[in-house]
Amino acid sequence: MIPYGRQEITQADIDAVLNVLQSDFLTQGPMVPRFEKAVAEYCGISHALAVNSATSALHIACLALGLGPGDWLWTSPITFVASANCGLYCGARVDFVDIDPLTYNLSVEALEQKLVHAEKAGCLPKVVVPVHLCGQPCNMQAIHELSKRYGFKIIEDASHAIGGKYRGEPIGNCRYSDITVFSFHPVKIITTAEGGMALTNNAALAEKMNLLRSHGITRDAALMTHEPDGPWYYQQTDLGFNYRMTELQAALGVSQMYRLDEYVTRRHQLAERYNRLLAELPVTTPWQHPDGYSGLHLYVIRLKLNAIDKTHRQVFESLRQQKIGVNVHYIPVHTQPYYRDLCPDTDALAESESYYAEAISLPMYPGLAEHEQDAVVSALRAAL
Numbered sequence: 583m584i585p586y587g588r589q590e591i592t593q594a595d596i597d598a599v600l601n602v603l604q605s606d607f608l609t610q611g612p613m614v615p616r617f618e619k620a621v622a623e624y625c626g627i628s629h630a631l632a633v634n635s636a637t638s639a640l641h642i643a644c645l646a647l648g649l650g651p652g653d654w655l656w657t658s659p660i661t662f663v664a665s666a667n668c669g670l671y672c673g674a675r676v677d678f679v680d681i682d683p684l685t686y687n688l689s690v691e692a693l694e695q696k697l698v699h700a701e702k703a704g705c706l707p708k709v710v711v712p713v714h715l716c717g718q719p720c721n722m723q724a725i726h727e728l729s730k731r732y733g734f735k736i737i738e739d740a741s742h743a744i745g746g747k748y749r750g751e752p753i754g755n756c757r758y759s760d761i762t763v764f765s766f767h768p769v770k771i772i773t774t775a776e777g778g779m780a781l782t783n784n785a786a787l788a789e790k791m792n793l794l795r796s797h798g799i800t801r802d803a804a805l806m807t808h809e810p811d812g813p814w815y816y817q818q819t820d821l822g823f824n825y826r827m828t829e830l831q832a833a834l835g836v837s838q839m840y841r842l843d844e845y846v847t848r849r850h851q852l853a854e855r856y857n858r859l860l861a862e863l864p865v866t867t868p869w870q871h872p873d874g875y876s877g878l879h880l881y882v883i884r885l886k887l888n889a890i891d892k893t894h895r896q897v898f899e900s901l902r903q904q905k906i907g908v909n910v911h912y913i914p915v916h917t918q919p920y921y922r923d924l925c926p927d928t929d930a931l932a933e934s935e936s937y938y939a940e941a942i943s944l945p946m947y948p949g950l951a952e953h954e955q956d957a958v959v960s961a962l963r964a965a966l
């Protein structure tokens with residue numbers, strides 16, 4: 583089976599992890615700050631907080647922004663469930679904004695319309711989570727403009743997008759957002775096995791997320807409400823979690839960061855090759871907005887169902903039978919039974935649902951060889 587995504591682990595990665603295993607610290611040592619510094623410098627951001635997953639990063643990002651019961655979080659339905667679940671963790675309610683038919687990212691027009699209605703109804707969102715689907719950045723400048731007019735905070739879910747750029751600047755610099763989140767799950771652009779990061783230029787948000795990732799406990803006397811009882815003292819100032827990243831993971835992350843640009847370049851080569859090889863087939867290849875340089879985590883095609891006599895499911899099953907590990911990113915979150923039960927009268931989201939009816943993610947990862955890519959294309963031709 584050729585998978586849809588796969589990590590690449592080099593001898594340098596293995597050595598980096600082994601060194602940590604033989605060192606004094608398996609957790610809370612020097613590697614986590616080193617990884618944070620590497621990512622912060624790459625992205626041009628002042629604060630980077632490593633955690634054990636992007637899901638954890640989204641959770642503490644929402645809490646740091648004050649999201650709670652009575653508030654609304656809005657995101658795109660075409661995302662992994664974590665982009666929405668973080669709102670529910672905080673006791674907030676979640677709603678969805680339909681996607682743009684070209685980029686498949688949250689549509690700025692749909693967002694604006696929804697904001698106009700929400701303002702009248704008195705239920706504006708506190709947090710909006712734009713997701714850079716497949717690594718392609720959302721129209722952040724326009725979303726940021728709307729945030730000033732309607733007073734919401736922005737968390738970029740950049741789980742797919744480290745190594746990409748928006749208007750020539752690295753994704754993760756938070757120029758148009760409060761917080762950006764990365765994922766380092768093995769299928770993503772770089773990996774720490776499990777892992778994530780929250781980035782911000784706001785010192786207060788960073789301090790809050792730093793507390794929340796480690797039980798809400800501080801050893802910094804300046805952050806305590808009374809004098810320490812002694813040198814052993816730590817104070818719990820908030821209800822936090824154990825969301826820390828280990829030293830093993832951070833060492834892997836540092837080592838992977840050296841190859842980040844190489845990985846994204848390779849993904850672009852593969853995407854351009856797919857674009858050429860698929861040009862004659864009845865599929866729509868991914869459109870790239872000129873403002874963005876995608877991390878290209880995923881390569882999603884849409885079937886032109888009117889031009890073939892197969893169903894989406896038949897094409898998908900045929901590819902799997904031919905040992906191509908295709909996938910669908912994503913099942914629209916608002917159609918998940920859990921969300922349907924929670925918000926039974928969520929509006930239909932036409933663009934998201936028609937995307938879902940046609941989308942297939944083809945294998946895309948740096949180690950994908952050209953002959954494997956050719957096999958994917960042959961299998962797709964046969965399936966169609």
Ligand SMILES: *Cc1c(COP(=O)(O)O)cnc(C)c1O
Nearest residue numbers: 635636637662664741765767777
């Ligand atoms: C992978 C992913 C997440 C969750 O990442 P984890 O590190 O696995 O928690 C969140 N959002 C999106 C868009 C993702 O693709």
